[in-house]
Amino acid sequence: MRAMLLDAPGRPLRAAEVERPTAGPGQLLLAVRACGVCRTDLHVADGELPHPKLPLVLGHEIVGTVAAVGEGAAAAGFRVGDRAGVTSLGWTCGECRYCRARRENLCDRARFTGYQIDGGYADFTVVDARYALAIPPGYTDVGAAPLLCAGLIGYRALVAAGDGERLGLYGFGAAAHIVAQVARHQGRRVFAFTRPGDVAAQRLALELGATWAGGSDVPPPEPLDAVILFAPVGALVPAALRAVVKGGTVVCAGIHMSDIPAFPYALLWGERVVRSVANLTRKDGEEFLALAPTIPVRAAVSPYPLERAAQALADLRSGAVHGAAVLVMGVTDC
Ligand SMILES: [Zn+2]
Ligand SMILES: [Zn+2]
Secondary structure (H helix, E strand, O other), X not given: OEEEEEOOOOOOOEEEEOOOOOOOOOEEEEEEEEEEEOHHHHHHHOOOOOOOOOOEEOOOOEEEEEEEEOOOHHHHOOOOOOEEEEOOEEEOOOOOHHHHOOOHHHXXXXXXXXXXXXXXOEOEEEEEHHHOEEOOOOXXXXXXXXXXXXXXXXXXXXXXXXXXXXXXEEOOOHHHHHHHHHHHHOOOEEEEEEOOOOHHHHHHHHHOOOOEEEEOOOOOOOOEEEEEEOOOOOOXXXXXXXXXXXXXXXXXXXXXXXXXXXXXXXXXXXXXXXXXXXXXXXHHHHHHHHHHHHOOOOOOEEEEEHHHHHHHHHHHHHOOOOOEEEEEOOOOOO
């Protein structure tokens, strides 16, 4: 099968022909139909996250068709031909204090798809059937892929932000453009902060119902109740704290961020909260994939053929992606 391999951090992805994996006990073999390209993939490729499996197949927003069901995997309910989704949460121990407290996103021994486990930048992948999600009907393969990380992490971050009415989103890419739709559906007002001068992202935000869109270098037109930071830029943390009211929350939603500069305590005073969101639980997945079709959430997708995965990553890095970048299998030109 075809796979785009990361041989080592800092090296370009390499197109390779590799052996097709087989479904071991408890696993599903999936024919990959679409795989989202996430900023975490960039952090892994750049060596900002330690100890990836090498060589590695990136990708943790996978929509595939079940091609084989491993021994004992049928209990999860998937049959050959069904669609299944794979998220970053590839495996958890079920035994540590976090797993036992239903906080498997914090599992001490968790293993992540497209990082410690081969992911979806390939024609086929295998998944532990207990961690696969059913894809709601009404979504195309390509349209569903961004829901599996951008949508899910965005949803988890939105819950963590509390129920304030005025929500700021810093970094208006794949996750924010989905969260904006959920927040609008909940009756909130959305304030979108983009890279200064990124008119296309600001236009997308306004099309999706944002009250205001502007550069991250300017303050919002009114104080905010909560902010979610999707941009991996630590300098935005003090800016976001400055933008929220007393009691407001700043949620850092990325897996990696540049250092946060020192800031005066007065910015945190007034019971303002800074917190992160880490990974996701299967419960998040079930909740969000039940909610998304009722809104309905629609992802703006920039499709790329598998062979152009490196270009998709480069475009994500430079901010050239409109909405969510998604690799589409079986397509050679799009
Ligand atoms: Zn655990
Ligand atoms: Zn991701």
